[in-house]
Amino acid sequence: MKYFLRKTLVLVLTIFSISLLTFFAFHIIPGDPASLILGTNATEEQVAALQEQLGTNRPLSEQYISWITGFVRGDFGSSIRYRMPVSELLKGRLPVTLSLGLIALVMILAAGIPLGILAARWRGKPGEKILNILTMLGISVPNFFLCILIMWIFGLILHLFTPGDYVSYTRSLPRFLQSLFWPALSIAIPQTAILVKYIRTAMLEELGEDYVRTARGKGAGETWILYGHVLKNAIVAVVPLIGMILASVLSGSIIIEQVYGIPGMGKLLIGAVTSRDFPLTQTLVIYITVIIVVTNFLVDIVIQVIDPRIRLSGRS
């Protein structure tokens, strides 16, 4: 319980520092944001008007406080590019990105864990080499390249799907999920390779531990050792990485949405960045980061539940 409270406090502090860092990153810009946005040939009145609109003529601390109180109430300010409230823009996009991320995460776990075990089982056999090379390829492929390959092979040559054919979840949920399948796969493959590598390394490390020797001394066979002892310990060692994988998945979706033309937060973000839409960028950055931080918090709680060494000593 004490552990939980402490972790919650850390979570709140982390979110606070994220908001602080993001806010100041966008406000300690060399030069005035208003004139930056408007360019060099703007009139002074235009600049002043935009300053007023952005609130950048007030002291920084005041700006932060009014911004953060607005943020908590769900008022994220207005997008410069779309000239509408950021909250409106976000509404339809959050579920899209979250679904894409979730599908990818499920794919990663569903494929990565069994393959990781297989990789560990195959140590010293010819299958190991092939799996190693595949893993290395998977890790080395940038997801946007993979995406193009998938579109070309599965979309254009094999006609398994039509690239750019996105169906909104408001129209048809099954077809929405279907249209996310290939994009999710593009995100999942490199991350799956990473997970396979981690699980394999963790399993092999565990196999070298003294307690495995003890189990052999008791007369346990390879299968018994692998599933009875090593698997759980290896997974406990790998769970902390799930947060990291999720961060990569979300980063991946930012790019992949761009490629497949999926109207999620990632596509919005890239648009905001290229058009220097500060309020929108700021909000999206905080949104995505908070999702990751909260996931990491949940992962910490899960670890605490499954690992008695932490659970019982109350320390991490």
Next chain:
Amino acid sequence: MSENILEIKDLTLGVTERDGSMAVAVDHISFEVRAGEILGIVGESGCGKSLTVMSLMGLLREDVKALEGQILFQGEDLLAVSEERRREINGKDMSIIYQEPMTSLNPLMRIERQVAEPLRLHGSYSREELHQKALALLTEVGIQDPEACLRAYPHQLSGGMRQRVMIAMATICSPRILLADEPTTALDVTTQAHVLDLLKRINREYGTAILFISHDLGVINRICDRVLVMYAGKIVEAGTNRDILDAPCHEYTRGLIRSIPTRDRKGKELPSIPGRVPSVEDPKEPCPFAPRCRRAMEICHREAPACTRIDQDHIACCHLC
């Protein structure tokens, strides 16, 4: 003479070096473990005592190979049996405890499951039976609150408790022989005394033979009936405790005993053995101890010494014996 549980004949173990060559770590050793006895192997680091024990259990690291010899367990050559048969023997007829009880236990598994694991591997019991057996064993090895201990995880126990758990685990199937690889080295002296007493009690009450490895002659003396002295992969002397400690013949054994500081040696120089403990890669001499031996003669560098029987159980491999 009583029946032999284990007979080791010309056992030779090789370690793969970094460059791929094979270095001989255990060199044609032969000995037997008799029913109900506690046999000690004493030696310094790198003498091959741990490798020998691991080879008996079939638990050698991947880079160590048995090159020659036989390990006869009740007439069956363990170096030749199938993996299935090996697994049948391990934990049931033969079991082992180690120096590091902390790392030798699975950190994420409750003690109960770990203690009862050999039973689950070698028979079928109900949950209740497993629980009762584990409980009985923990009580047997002198754990004060066995129920609480069964529910605990390894990191919650003290070093001495962990070693007791290891002993319970190793003896739950009533093995014919228990191998103990420096089981008290990591423990404090007072804890060590308790664990030695426990092992001795198990040996006396159940007739479990014990092969006990240590670098400490004092520990060996406290627990063993017979001792083998190993040096650079060879057995250089063997005999009963009193043979070895009171009337050692091999120059290495003598030097080892003399170099231990004891009550009556205060203020005197310790007649220590010069030079350093050889490692596996060092070039082999006919008599491995000759380079450090004060009494080495010309023949010692030329010819391997034969092993002479000095007394009923007392054998020494030295040109001077």
Next chain:
Amino acid sequence: MKDGRKELRIGLVLTGIVLALTILSIFYTPYHYNQMDKAARFLAPSLRHLFGTDSYGRDIFSRTIYGGRYTLLVAVSTVASCTVIASVLGLISGYVGGIVDEIIMRIIDAISSFPDLLIALIVVTVLNLGQLTIVAALCITFVPSFTRIVRTATLQYKSAEFVKNLRVFGVSDLRILLVHIFPNTFPLLLSTIVIGLSNAILAEAAMSYLGLGIQPPIPSWGRMLQEAQTIVYTAPWAAICPGAMIVVTIAGLNWIGEGLRKLYL
């Protein structure tokens, strides 16, 4: 198998190929990277155009080997600056400990709770576009992990017996840190640098794919992929060649990193 020499060899060969082609491009490319030829659009790979041509009739091979230099330059300068910053931070944080460590690590933690790509995007939005911006952006994203690695190694050596011994000898803290601890972190740092390079190349490619990296007309692998995306059906080679180049580079570096880790750690 066990000692990692094989991985190192494969990695060196792969990165060697990429490096050799990049160096070659400084002295010679079959065509100018921006030379357009209406008559030679969408040509499949042949002896005249090794990797084929794109929609403007530009030679993909020339563009691919030319495009490597900026990606590699950005990656190398990112990792170099990042290594310097992280070494200083990590050494101080680990050795001094206490409140200094606490402050540095809290800042590092806060930065690393943002996904790498987001930091890069923020920096690129906030600062003006340009080569230096991308280096700064990537550097900030890599500093946390590098710092943690140096700090962990420093902590490990700080509690090592030999450092205790040196303090008892009366050796000054600065000398212990710079002469005795820092060189011991090199093996770990080396494999981190190699993996860092591969991550930097990936990140740079992603940024220029999004149009936030090096600006046209100078070709870069990421940019080429983005341009090839719409013509992938007619000219798949336009995507495959720069893509394969990235894969070969990254795989090569990863293999070197793995080999080094097995050899020295």
Next chain:
Amino acid sequence: MGKNHASTQDILRVEHVNNYYTKGGLGILKKAEANQVLHDVSLTIGNDEFFGLVGESGCGKSTLANAILGLIPFEGTIEVAGHAHKTTDRKEFTRHIQAVFQDPLSALNPRRTIGETMREPLMAHGIGSRQEQDRKIAKMLETVGLDASYADRYPKELSGGQRQRVCIGAALILEPDLIIADEAISALDVSVGSQILNLFNTIDVERDFSMLFISHNLNVVYYLCDRIAVMYKGYIVEQGTADAVYNHPGHPYTRLLLSAIPDMQEENDREKELLEKFKAPVAGACAYYHRCPYASDHCHKKPDLVNIAGRGEPEHLVRCWMPTLFDPAGVKEPGMEGGKV
């Protein structure tokens, strides 16, 4: 070189030293928990004296060594050759005190040669030109029984015993007044450890230095040292001449340690039973209360160190309410009970 003290002057004076181990702390969110590791430890080491400190793991003996070396903070007074910690800077201090640690492999920087490591103390104190330093190093290597050519080797090329010789040489090269040897032979093989013990003895004849020898092995400490202190849970429970402590132990814990050491005599020569009797701990009681077979209600208060030596004999301090119980002709001892370890 700080060698000009009268022989009566104490080389080391440790007075009322307390040390607290705090875990957690610092981070705003972690609550500091303090554990007392050293309780009011006082001891003195005279000129040219070898002083042994014995105890089991976690008794605080290494903490005391680190406090004396100035590596960790503490409360109380520690003076080495008249220099107090709090008033002397670290560098000056290190001229008077050096140390040899347990694991000679990790005590040497793996990336530097033996010569480079041994030059460090000389460089730190600006002693001699490079040639003079080379000469000193060569001479010191010979003193500790190694060939001068070892200066160019790396630690991993040496055996454990050779490395420990190097460590001893590096510790002696500044000609300190006091050497702290923390489990200096525990990691070595028996035959090599005895060589190191002999080395300490021969160097002691040639040079003038005191030593605090810390070990878990009472036999080794008795062999090497003039006086002995026994520590238990951060308290010194017994202190006196080696002979008094080893042959006439006054504290039940010392007695337990003695009976627990496995020796090479025949079984029946030795008292077999371990003098332990576990009971529920009582707050504020004597630190040894829960294991002591003789404990009574009397022991619910903490005892002080009392001198049990006869008139005119050297001091023999015991921290026990009933030290006289352990007269060699003592009372009948109860058998071992319980088995909690």
